[in-house]
Amino acid sequence: MNLDQFKVAPPSVDWITLLPVILVASTGLVALLIEMFRPKQTNVAIIWTSLIGLGVAAGSLILQMGQPSGDTFAGMALRDPASLVLQLVLVGVCFFTFFFSESYLRERRIPFGEFYPLALWSTAGGMIMVSTENLLMLFIGLEVLSISLYVMAGMARQESKSEESAIKYFLLGAFASAFLLYGIALVYGATGSLHLDQIARAYALNDGLTEKLLIFGVGFMLVGLGFKAALVPFHQWAPDVYQGAPTNVTGFMAAAAKVAAIGALYRVLSGAVDLSGTWMPLLIIIAILTMTIPNLIACQQKNVKRILGYSSIANAGYILVGLLAHLQSPDKIGIETTVFFLVSYALVTIGMFALLTLNARDGKEGTELSDFYGLWNRHPLAAGLMVLFVASLIGIPITGGFFAKLGIFNDAVNAGLTLLAIVLAINSAISCYYYLGIVRAAFVAEETRPQPLGSTMPPGLRFTGIACAVGVLGISFFLTPIQAYLSGKDPNAWTNPPATASTGPSENLSSSTTNPSPDPDPDQDPALTNPGEAPPDQPPADQPPVAEPDEQSPQESSGEAAGESEGTGPAANPAPSR
Amino acid sequence: MNGDMTPILILVGVAALLCAAMVTLSWVLGPKKQTPYKQAAYECGVAPSGSAMERFPIKFYLVAILFVLFDIEVVFLWSWLTIFKDADLPFQIFSFWAIMIYMALWIIGDAYVLKVNAIDWDETTSIAPEKLGLPEASFESEVRAAAGAPIGSPVAARGGQ
Numbered sequence: 025m026n027l028d029q030f031k032v033a034p035p036s037v038d039w040i041t042l043l044p045v046i047l048v049a050s051t052g053l054v055a056l057l058i059e060m061f062r063p064k065q066t067n068v069a070i071i072w073t074s075l076i077g078l079g080v081a082a083g084s085l086i087l088q089m090g091q092p093s094g095d096t097f098a099g100m101a102l103r104d105p106a107s108l109v110l111q112l113v114l115v116g117v118c119f120f121t122f123f124f125s126e127s128y129l130r131e132r133r134i135p136f137g138e139f140y141p142l143a144l145w146s147t148a149g150g151m152i153m154v155s156t157e158n159l160l161m162l163f164i165g166l167e168v169l170s171i172s173l174y175v176m177a178g179m180a181r182q183e184s185k186s187e188e189s190a191i192k193y194f195l196l197g198a199f200a201s202a203f204l205l206y207g208i209a210l211v212y213g214a215t216g217s218l219h220l221d222q223i224a225r226a227y228a229l230n231d232g233l234t235e236k237l238l239i240f241g242v243g244f245m246l247v248g249l250g251f252k253a254a255l256v257p258f259h260q261w262a263p264d265v266y267q268g269a270p271t272n273v274t275g276f277m278a279a280a281a282k283v284a285a286i287g288a289l290y291r292v293l294s295g296a297v298d299l300s301g302t303w304m305p306l307l308i309i310i311a312i313l314t315m316t317i318p319n320l321i322a323c324q325q326k327n328v329k330r331i332l333g334y335s336s337i338a339n340a341g342y343i344l345v346g347l348l349a350h351l352q353s354p355d356k357i358g359i360e361t362t363v364f365f366l367v368s369y370a371l372v373t374i375g376m377f378a379l380l381t382l383n384a385r386d387g388k389e390g391t392e393l394s395d396f397y398g399l400w401n402r403h404p405l406a407a408g409l410m411v412l413f414v415a416s417l418i419g420i421p422i423t424g425g426f427f428a429k430l431g432i433f434n435d436a437v438n439a440g441l442t443l444l445a446i447v448l449a450i451n452s453a454i455s456c457y458y459y460l461g462i463v464r465a466a467f468v469a470e471e472t473r474p475q476p477l478g479s480t481m482p483p484g485l486r487f488t489g490i491a492c493a494v495g496v497l498g499i500s501f502f503l504t505p506i507q508a509y510l511s512g513k514d515p516n517a518w519t520n521p522p523a524t525a526s527t528g529p530s531e532n533l534s535s536s537t538t539n540p541s542p543d544p545d546p547d548q549d550p551a552l553t554n555p556g557e558a559p560p561d562q563p564p565a566d567q568p569p570v571a572e573p574d575e576q577s578p579q580e581s582s583g584e585a586a587g588e589s590e591g592t593g594p595a596a597n598p599a600p601s602r
Numbered sequence: 603m604n605g606d607m608t609p610i611l612i613l614v615g616v617a618a619l620l621c622a623a624m625v626t627l628s629w630v631l632g633p634k635k636q637t638p639y640k641q642a643a644y645e646c647g648v649a650p651s652g653s654a655m656e657r658f659p660i661k662f663y664l665v666a667i668l669f670v671l672f673d674i675e676v677v678f679l680w681s682w683l684t685i686f687k688d689a690d691l692p693f694q695i696f697s698f699w700a701i702m703i704y705m706a707l708w709i710i711g712d713a714y715v716l717k718v719n720a721i722d723w724d725e726t727t728s729i730a731p732e733k734l735g736l737p738e739a740s741f742e743s744e745v746r747a748a749a750g751a752p753i754g755s756p757v758a759a760r761g762g763q
């Protein structure tokens with residue numbers, strides 16, 4: 025046997041680049057060790073360890089932001105602005121998910137300590153996905169992300185819906201992974217390499233067979249990644265899985281899996297940009313379908329988790345438009361707007377799903393629209409935050425969602441993808457219907473159930489909601505630095521990253537309300553806020569400041585709320601179980 | 603397309619035709635005399651009883667999965683050692699630490715499995731009730747009910763859900 029090939033120096037390793045992933049993964053291990061030996065009743069030590077680990081990982085990412093780009097570990101890991109920002113988003117998503125998870129899991133009677141290590145490993149998998157150009161690493165990252173998510177989706181073991189969600193996600197996910205792997209194998213067959221930059225080199229050979237292999241390979245990979253990002257022909261799993269999984273898992277899944285999948289899609293499509301003549305028309309059709317179909321279906325839904333599931337599919341479509349605009353003319357249009365959209369989307373998603381955990385009582389969750397009737401009376405703060413997040417999802421000015429959609433619309437027009445821009449604008453209008461349905465449930469409709477759901481808001485949940493709200497409002501101030509950093513024009517402009525934007529909540533809130541349009545772009549405003557929809561949208565946008573003075577009221581009412589929930593708990597239990 | 607593949611394609615075609623012909627012809631031409639004994643399921647001469655859709659404990663799958671983990675570990679160690687003994691020093695040092703990290707992860711996972719009693723066959727006595735997905739109040743009665751019932755009956759299977 026010839027073993028000479030192994031007599032090579034081991035690859036030089038830049039540990040700093042790998043550090044964030046290592047930190048998150050080993051925090052997961054430590055959390056698992058604590059889970060093994062913890063006193064049985066509490067997860068507090070696990071949560072604090074995880075939060076500290078995530079904080080250190082975020083710090084190590086932020087400190088790298090001035091560093092030069094490059095890859096290490098024999099091309100396995102990559103550091104560039106997009107990878108750093110996306111990794112930071114993933115770490116932030118995990119961080120905020122942990123804050124509101126514990127109270128919810130206790131309320132649902134599934135306080136398993138295993139949730140935290142699983143979520144940490146899932147995050148680590150996502151971080152690997154967005155920071156590599158090696159296809160094998162991409163696949164491993166995807167599997168680490170997904171397998172943890174399969175387990176977490178089935179965490180509510182006594183519920184058939186949760187089990188259904190886990191098995192659906194697992195079967196379809198395994199199917200999609202197979203597609204991705206076949207695609208990778210075909211690309212490897214065509215290029216003899218697993219590195220994405222080899223695709224361009226192989227394409228330049230202009231060999232008929234190689235080109236066919238490449239097209240099939242990239243096509244299969246798009247199917248696999250399209251499944252993870254829930255693009256339309258591959259989206260059917262999403263609403264069921266989102267509805268069945270425990271709400272905190274759904275929030276994590278909707279935010280982290282999407283960010284990671286879009287990040288991987290960006291790498292793959294950038295590597296295969298020479299073949300864009302083949303996949304661009306296809307992806308334009310997919311983008312149109314992904315924006316339109318879920319928006320139409322969501323109008324019929326009565327369950328808020330399901331509505332948000334469809335909304336997250338539609339958002340994947342908007343993100344795809346930004347990605348396609350970048351790939352249509354890579355020199356002219358950068359990836360900044362897409363990344364900015366992802367940041368804003370992740371903040372809103374986590375905030376929104378955190379609020380949905382509010383109604384969980386006695387092992388049941390309350391995520392039907394009717395469960396939110398009269399939320400304004402029970403939880404003024406929650407209702408206010410909900411309005412803010414919905415405003416950002418619709419894309420009402422001064423929220424992050426507005427600038428994100430505006431940027432993508434702008435990019436699409438500049439790249440010559442006017443059709444996509446028009447479809448995006450129309451869909452923003454359609455989506456108002458069901459988004460405002462959620463607000464209607466919270467504000468307009470009267471409470472219908474005889475005994476109202478309790479009205480305490482756990483501190484972790486309150487922190488998550490407020491931090492995400494501050495992020496949604498404050499992110500518009502970071503628009504310019506993010507863009508400058510990502511486009512590589514001025515690395516020093518990066519002073520204060522969005523994930524740590526929770527430093528001065530009150531300060532940010534007040535400044536954003538006094539200065540309604542910090543980054544005005546008047547030419548495009550009417551196109552996005554849409555004809556006919558803008559005037560009715562204005563009142564909700566003004567609600568967040570209203571929510572501020574009401575912060576005391578949950579505390580005032582918490583005494584009677586505790587009594588109420590104790591009184592209603594056992595009495596209300598037999599009725600739903602029948 | 604490729605001339606040297608044509609014989610294989612022809613072989614595949616002939617094989618498919620032959621199989622289809624044999625199955626179809628015996629089905630069409632053969633005599634059909636149905637008797638109750640012929641139609642009964644064959645279970646090694648024992649009279650069949652019960653439904654084939656019976657649920658059986660998930661423990662079997664757990665043991666299988668754990669076996670796969672041990673299996674993969676040996677695959678990695680063997681291939682690594684094959685290279686290790688002839689490699690030069692820097693590679694030996696590097697790969698040694700890589701394998702040590704891998705083994706550490708593996709040992710932590712294994713310790714977790716033992717700690718949560720995942721391979722403890724009678725899980726009703728060892729796992730915390732909330733992890734079985736049972737409400738704590740009715741847990742004792744479930745155990746008592748399960749103790750008297752045979753494995754695979756609905757009550758016992760609930761424990762393995």
